[in-house]
Amino acid sequence: MSLKLLTSAAVPRGPKPLGVLAAVTLLTGIGAGLGGMLLALLLHGIQHLAYGYSVAYLIGDESFLQGVTHAVPERRLLVLTTCGLVAGLGWWSLYRFGRPLVSIRQAVKSDDPRMPVLSTVVHALLQIVTVALGSPLGREVAPREIGSVLAGWLSQRAGLSVEQSRIMVACGAGAGLAAVYNVPLGGAVFVLEVLLGTFGWKALVPAVVTSAVAALVAQSGLGNEHQYLVQPLTLSASLVAWSVVCGPIFGAAAWGFTELTKRARAQAPKDWRMPVLSLLNFAIIGVLAMHFPQLLGNGKGPAGLAFDGNLTIALAAMLLVLKVVITVSSLRSGAEGGLLTPGLANGALLAIVLGGAWSLFWPGASLGAFAVVGATAFLAASMQMPITAVVLVFEFTRVSHDFLIPVLFAVGGAALGFQACTKWAPAMQLGSGFNWSEAGRAR
CATH class of the missing domain: 1.10.3080.10 (Clc chloride channel)
Structure with missing residues (x-):
């Protein structure tokens, strides 16, 4: 038998x-x-x-x-x-x-x-x-x-x-x-x-x-609801040029975020230290949330504010730094979850900062338009899924198909920026004589 x-x-x-x-x-x-x-x-x-x-x-x-x-x-x-x-x-x-x-x-x-x-x-x-x-x-x-x-x-x-x-x-x-x-x-x-x-x-x-x-x-x-209720946005020459110039920047930023999250997950404990680190991590996030409630949750809040253009450049920069820090620290403490919506939020916040600076020299595009394009580019590079990222953001926001032009420029540039960082980072580590990956394993 x-x-x-x-x-x-x-x-x-x-x-x-x-x-x-x-x-x-x-x-x-x-x-x-x-x-x-x-x-x-x-x-x-x-x-x-x-x-x-x-x-x-x-x-x-x-x-x-x-x-x-x-x-x-x-x-x-x-x-x-x-x-x-x-x-x-x-x-x-x-x-x-x-x-x-x-x-x-x-x-x-x-x-x-x-x-x-x-x-x-x-x-x-x-x-x-x-x-x-x-x-x-x-x-x-x-x-x-x-x-x-x-x-x-x-x-x-x-x-x-x-x-x-x-x-x-x-x-x-x-x-x-x-x-x-x-x-x-x-x-x-x-x-x-x-x-x-x-x-x-x-x-x-x-x-x-x-x-x-x-x-x-x-x-x-x-219900048949959209994830983000975005006001009508208009396409402009300023936005198209910005998407070409800043696409690689989003790719480099996405590469850095990906490396940080990979190392944080790899170093997360699975023994008795996990409850201790987790309690400490989320208590600190709670203290930060007393002053910045936008930090809580998967990133839908700040992304929505960015798409609506309801963030100042200074607040967007502050939220971006804090979101990256608490996302990495949460993974390091042993918590689990996805990085799709956090990546979307990071891209939107970074776009507010870059787009706001760009508008000082070439006005004509709204902060919400920058946020939609930047969020797509960052998500495409960080998750290594360019086609999926474009489809998801358009389904999330229901923005006009006219935005495909700047979005695709930005996504293409982000892919190139991500690949460049992937290729050059090991050479830079070797040239400097210091390998961050080895240092992380040593810790």
């Missing part, structure tokens, strides 16, 4: 009929949509309870930034301290008692694309709870993980081949992204460009279907 089982388990599963694959595709879209919707509602509910603002959040009448700003400073400090306890104890317990986590990228490349169900669900819930309490990391990884773990389970139950299972796990991630942010095209392109690296029909059809279904299902509970 055991020999028979071993023999059958060693035989690769062949491709299943189209009907089976279609059923798994449809169920993955529905499940990811429900998962993304429930996670978003959980996030909003915790935010409401933690900061005590109106239940109007359910219909979008009061934003998280407004609720946090109206909360008394002492409450912000208390909530962030609680966030530190939840993050530190929660992730320490998960690493101590749970099964080892498998990332989406690992699953997509593995011969066994399944992810541990309980550990992955706990990991996702911890991200949602901590972001709701004010963590500066993104919430987009959690619905992606829920979609992927569901897709892996469905694929295994349906007996799909390894290739089909990998595609479905990737599609589950894209569907989760589409559901939580209402970006059906962005979710599909994310699967094809970032996770699978192909636009072939075998991947394209399930990616498009799962993301569309998930977004439609999520709309039943979250």
Whole structure:
């Protein structure tokens, strides 16, 4: 019996009929949509309870930034301290008692694309709870993980081949992204460009279907809303020239941010030090939030202010520095979360600074227009997904397609700037005789 089982388990599963694959595709879209919707509602509910603002959040009448700003400073400090306890104890317990986590990228490349169900669900819930309490990391990884773990389970139950299972796990991630942010095209392109690296029909059809279904299902509970309500913006020669000149600057800045976050994650403890560092980190963020409530959350608040042109250059510069610092420190303390929305916010804030300085010499473009272009360029470079970044920002903001011209100039320049830094940084370290990577490992 055991020999028979071993023999059958060693035989690769062949491709299943189209009907089976279609059923798994449809169920993955529905499940990811429900998962993304429930996670978003959980996030909003915790935010409401933690900061005590109106239940109007359910219909979008009061934003998280407004609720946090109206909360008394002492409450912000208390909530962030609680966030530190939840993050530190929660992730320490998960690493101590749970099964080892498998990332989406690992699953997509593995011969066994399944992810541990309980550990992955706990990991996702911890991200949602901590972001709701004010963590500066993104919430987009959690619905992606829920979609992927569901897709892996469905694929295994349906007996799909390894290739089909990998595609479905990737599609589950894209569907989760589409559901939580209402970006059906962005979710599909994310699967094809970032996770699978192909636009072939075998991947394209399930990616498009799962993301569309998930977004439609999520709309039943979250509504058909845009992430950012951006006022009408106009295209100008000043904006186009700025996008060409400043594109590489956004790429270099994105490279620096990426390097900082990589090292912070690599150095994060997974033992008893995690609760201590996490509590200290989030308590400090709470103190900062007493004076800068815009810092709390995944970055949607400051990005929205930048898109509306409601930030001064000085405040944007201050928020940019503090956002980078607390994002890196949170990863260093062991907290987890995405970097999509933090990267978007960083790009928008940097664009306010660069665009404001540019306008002193060549006026004609609004600060909001600079922010939209800069956010796209920074996101494209930092996440290494130029096509996905463009699609996401246009779905996030619904800006005019005329903005494709400066956006594409900036994204192209950012890609070049990022690649230049990637190529030149090792040579500079070697020339100076000091290697920062080795120094980080030594610490």
